[in-house]
Amino acid sequence: MRPEGWIFIAISWGAILSLFAYCMVRTLQHKNNKDQNNNDK
């Protein structure tokens, strides 16, 4: 693998994992808020 290949893989994996983590956090936050609202009712 050439150096530009390593750079490309590092950037791509970093971007994908960050996006995935962001989505999971937002989705779980939304789920918790929804559960909380249901309990309050």
Next chain:
Amino acid sequence: MIPYFVALFLLGLPLMWIEWTIGRFGGGFGHSTAPGIFHTIWNKNKFIKYFGVIGIFGPTVIFIYYIYVESWLLGYSFFALLGKYKACTTEEAMVAFLQGYQGVVKNEFFSSIAPSYFFFLVTFLLNVLVVHCGISKGIERVCKYGLMVLFIFAAVLVVRVLTLGTPDTAKPDYNVANGLGFLWNPDWSALASAKVWLAASGQIFFTLSCGIGVILTYASYLTKNDDVALSGLTAAATNEVAEVILGGSIVIPAAVAFFGPTGIAKIAKGGAFNLGFVTMPLVLQKVAFGEILGFMWFMLLFIAGVTSSISLALPAVVFLEDEFNFSKGKASLVFGTVTFVLTQPVIFLLARGIVDELHFWGGTFCLVVFATIETILFGWVFGMEKAWTEMHTGSDITIPRIYRFIIKYITPAFLLFILSFWFWQEWTPVILLRNVPAENVPYLIGIRLMLVGLFAVLAFLVWVVWRRKKVRSL
């Protein structure tokens, strides 16, 4: 990989949001498939519903060959457990095993296509049964646990593959680092090929299930205030982790480590789906508890495959339910009967390149055409102002404003550019079948006639539905 990522950000993500949004919008008017949804968006145009036929035709065509490939996974899971391919320790032996199983040749491993056909029947019946059970009882239950286990198992395999190093010290170039390089080293010269861009776009559409018509159907079941923005983004991000990080670190790097870059090109030429069935059994034989792990790997992939194939069946089944008032059972039976007949040439004429032909038209070309139509409909006919408001109704996130511009201008321009470029570079040889062996030409023409016939029948059904509606409204 460069065209792949460009396609992800400029096509994949916008299309996820477009399809989730127009699916939910159309569902509000009682339509769950593309003909009705397109008609809802542009009801002044009486032809737009026929463009929506692609949203039923495309997934049905993919289903026709996908279901057979899926059945190989079931077969291989049992072969792994029984140690049937244990004697195959080389690439040549594994290719022979696969070809014997596919019925392409008769050899010491298989004397007929019967085992393959048996696993196809089991897979087909299972699919029809799950479709018959519906979304929450069937599809959701399968996905909930199966995919979680597949993720964990894939992560374990990634670690194993990345620590393979150089399996054969006599061939120092055959190593995992070069396998990663095969995928990740930028090849700037390939950027000038329309076929590469079309394939990258097709891959994005295929794995995100956009441009197919399936997301429209799923999203049509959402209520007006259900989120679509975060859901679309999460689905895309999760797919990228599975496809790029997990999938991209298993099959190709392992294949290069064992067969070298020229070897994998040779295996891939034998058929678009052959690589995983040649590489993975060999990789799994080189780890402890290979039989159990092999069984788990293929069985879990089979479960993942089932979740995809039942989604592919959904638009046609839901179309029959919604527009013809068929019961779930009757719609599943009609769909099952038609696709069972259409799958037979795929099974018995596999060596003639039928799967690759269907994959090109159903899994690549139709996707790009359908995506182009729905993007133009969304950004230009529905109108960007209304579209943006609709996307953010009930939304848990705010989509970056740059996507207003991307969805309206870049995505349709990108799609039109790819299509035009492809027509210019590839149209003649593809249509005239110039790059296929002469003995396969009659079979491929037959398959094309079958596809034209299927499209014509679906278009006729749409015509019948709207004619009935017109008569009723008079």
